[in-house]
Amino acid sequence: QMQLVESGGGLVQAGGSLRLSCAASRSIFSDYVMGWYRQAPGKQREFIAAMSSGGGTNYADSVKGRFTISRDNAKNTVYLQMNSLKTEDTAVYFCHADGGLIDYWGQGTQVTVSS
Numbered sequence: 596q597m598q599l600v601e602s603g604g605g606l607v608q609a610g611g612s613l614r615l616s617c618a619a620s621r622s623i624f625s626d627y628v629m630g631w632y633r634q635a636p637g638k639q640r641e642f643i644a645a646m647s648s649g650g651g652t653n654y655a656d657s658v659k660g661r662f663t664i665s666r667d668n669a670k671n672t673v674y675l676q677m678n679s680l681k682t683e684d685t686a687v688y689f690c691h692a693d694g695g696l697i698d699y700w701g702q703g704t705q706v707t708v709s710s
C-alpha cells in the first residue's frame with residue numbers, strides 16, 4: 596500500500612502561480628510513473644502531467660509551457676509547478692502513482708483561479 600498526500604492548493608488570481616506537492620508514504624524511486632490529474636465540477640478527471648522514474652515527461656496540451664512536473668525521489672515527493680494560471684485551471688488536482696499492475700490516488704487538493 597502507498598498513501599499519497601497532496602498539498603499546496605488554494606486560491607490564486609489569474610496569471611499567478613502555485614506549486615503543488617505530493618508526498619508518498621514510501622519510496623517511489625524506479626517503481627512508479629508519477630502524475631497529476633485534475634477534475635473540474637461536472638467534468639471527467641483529466642490527465643495533466645506525468646514523469647517516469649527516468650525523468651521523461653508528458654503533458655496535456657492545455658498546460659504545456661505553463662506547468663512543470665518534477666520529482667524528488669529522495670524525498671518521495673512529486674511537484675507540479677503551475678504558472679500563468681487561468682480560470683479554466685480551477686479544479687481538484689490529484690496525484691497519481693502508476694505501478695503498471697497497481698496504482699494509487701491521493702485525496703486531491705483544490706485549486707481555484709479567480710479572474
